[in-house]
Amino acid sequence: MAMALRPMTAGDADGIVHFLTSNSFPFHVVADHTDYSARAAVASGRFWSEESQGYWVEADSGRLGLVVLEDLQDDTPMFDLRLAERHRGRGHGELVVRAACDLVFTTLPHVRRFEGQTREDNRAMRRVFLRSGFLKEAHYRLGWPVGDNRFAASVAYAILRVDWASGTVTPLEWDDELALPDGTTTPRSARER
Numbered sequence: 751m752a753m754a755l756r757p758m759t760a761g762d763a764d765g766i767v768h769f770l771t772s773n774s775f776p777f778h779v780v781a782d783h784t785d786y787s788a789r790a791a792v793a794s795g796r797f798w799s800e801e802s803q804g805y806w807v808e809a810d811s812g813r814l815g816l817v818v819l820e821d822l823q824d825d826t827p828m829f830d831l832r833l834a835e836r837h838r839g840r841g842h843g844e845l846v847v848r849a850a851c852d853l854v855f856t857t858l859p860h861v862r863r864f865e866g867q868t869r870e871d872n873r874a875m876r877r878v879f880l881r882s883g884f885l886k887e888a889h890y891r892l893g894w895p896v897g898d899n900r901f902a903a904s905v906a907y908a909i910l911r912v913d914w915a916s917g918t919v920t921p922l923e924w925d926d927e928l929a930l931p932d933g934t935t936t937p938r939s940a941r942e943r
């Protein structure tokens with residue numbers, strides 16, 4: 751399927767508000783936008799500013815959704831992907847994430863890593879991260895507000911530029927404490943201070 755990411759401009763404000771208010775996002779902090787909250791999101795500069803840039807995900811069949819690149823000044827930008835409800839569950843997520851990786855790594859030479867986070871129960875997004883060459887790097891317990899003073903975990907995945915270029919996934923050792931010098935959990939240099 752042919753697919754393109756088209757950068758948003760101020761002329762897209764009404765289209766963004768329509769998209770946000772006519773789709774539900776059950777795993778986002780604001781699941782159901784009102785016209786007011788959607789316009790506030792647009793006014794915050796989230797979709798076109800030095801820090802973040804939104805893109806429409808466009809295919810032959812029409813507009814699939816949007817993706818926002820965030821923290822663009824950092825060496826680890828992040829992203830938020832939202833497909834329209836009628837385009838979910840059809841395998842499009844991986845294509846969009848791979849296109850976002852291509853965009854980031856080809857246009858932002860200072861970027862070494864590209865990261866995304868999602869709520870622990872967002873099975874579809876977690877599968878998409880893995881299919882797109884991302885590796886789970888963190889599990890932030892109680893890091894995601896779900897309302898009524900309740901919290902879920904936030905799970906972080908990232909892809910390295912070198913892995914994007916080579917098509918590999920460099921693994922990490924979760925339980926690496928025993929691999930530290932002399933087998934203790936405290937590096938020698940810290941104990942001798």
Ligand SMILES: CC(C)(COP(=O)(O)OP(=O)(O)OC[C@H]1O[C@@H](n2cnc3c(N)ncnc32)[C@H](O)[C@@H]1OP(=O)(O)O)[C@@H](O)C(=O)NCCC(=O)NCCS
Pocket residue numbers: 775776777778815829830831832833834837838839840841842843844866867868872873874875877878
């Ligand atoms: C999350 C999202 C990007 C995933 O993209 P997608 O194209 O819908 O996902 P896919 O169709 O490729 O499905 C990926 C996997 O999740 C599964 N899946 C899809 N929808 C699911 C659902 N509602 N519940 C549980 N599993 C689901 C698929 O069966 C597939 O599983 P598999 O890898 O075992 O085959 C998309 O559904 C979406 O935009 N959702 C709303 C916004 C959102 O949650 N964004 C994430 C913010 S970072």
